[in-house]
């Protein structure tokens with residue numbers, strides 16, 4: 581497993597990180613024993629970064645991680661997330677940080693995260709979402725800075741709201757955050773416009789999420805696939821979205837044929853390598869639900885990089901579907 585520095589003076593983290601959403605819930609049937617076996621397998625294969633959140637099963641994902649890490653001696657970098665207090669998601673332009681991320685709320689929430697993870701300090705605490713409305717008065721990040729000084733938090737991060745990922749640019753430039761978590765995949769390439777460059781310029785760590793487009797970029801879901809009702813993808817790929825997505829996945833497959841690399845890389849490998857091709861990226865956190873997925877995804881780090889020609893070629897699959905998130 582190759583590693584990369586998370587920030588200029590931060591730890592080295594594995595190129596492939598463990599995305600722990602699905603093991604927490606909301607992705608249909610998921611067995612805890614399988615989830616724990618996957619976490620163990622990931623650590624055995626050199627994965628040393630795990631990304632979780634309160635929202636992944638109301639702490640269930642965090643508690644599974646604490647359980648597994650309690651039985652291991654390796655030093656694993658754990659990133660978790662604090663959601664805003666109740667209100668619209670993503671926060672509306674009229675939301676006040678005082679109502680969503682007040683100091684008292686943040687302090688209490690970090691305390692809960694520490695308890696769930698059974699740790700004295702959270703390596704990276706990310707605000708789960710943000711709005712540009714708070715950029716000129718980013719008090720919640722100053723509260724996190726205090727918690728950092730008190731030793732409760734190692735680093736501060738913000739996970740981008742899907743509809744306005746660039747709102748973190750001002751935060752990076754103002755030196756308020758150590759890391760960002762962004763969507764970047766073969767379809768959603770907006771981060772390449774400015775976010776990556778500013779991250780490099782400011783030494784901000786970059787965690788890429790959803791590199792497989794919630795599984796679609798593995799190529800295993802056809803146009804008629806229906807996700808079960810307890811899988812969030814039932815709504816995410818609702819209506820004609822599944823068929824439109826599958827058609828675009830086919831176009832990627834078709835495009836790759838001319839390079840004759842199908843025997844060296846699966847579709848999932850290509851999608852992960854495409855995200856890893858960006859030097860600004862510190863780690864691609866991939867959602868993994870079983871040992872087979874861990875084995876395949878961790879191997880990607882050792883595969884040869886995609887040639888500049890292939891990378892260039894794949895850029896044409898950029899698909900702006902930002903409006904998707906608020907439903908139809």
Ligand SMILES: NC(=O)c1ccc[n+]([C@@H]2O[C@H](COP(=O)([O-])OP(=O)(O)OC[C@H]3O[C@@H](n4cnc5c(N)ncnc54)[C@H](OP(=O)(O)O)[C@@H]3O)[C@@H](O)[C@H]2O)c1
Pocket residue numbers: 598599600601602607631632708739740761788789790791792793794795796798800848865866867868869872873876877
């Ligand atoms: N707002 C936020 O901050 C936010 C939002 C989303 C995600 N995240 C973080 O980012 C992580 C990654 O995103 P994600 O989990 O949503 O999506 P993802 O990484 O794009 O897709 C993960 C899913 O793809 C399938 N998969 C994974 N590896 C595979 C392989 N080798 N072959 C075939 N299928 C494979 C699995 O689901 P199936 O087998 O069921 O298809 C898995 O759950 C999350 O776990 C979470 O930590 C954060």
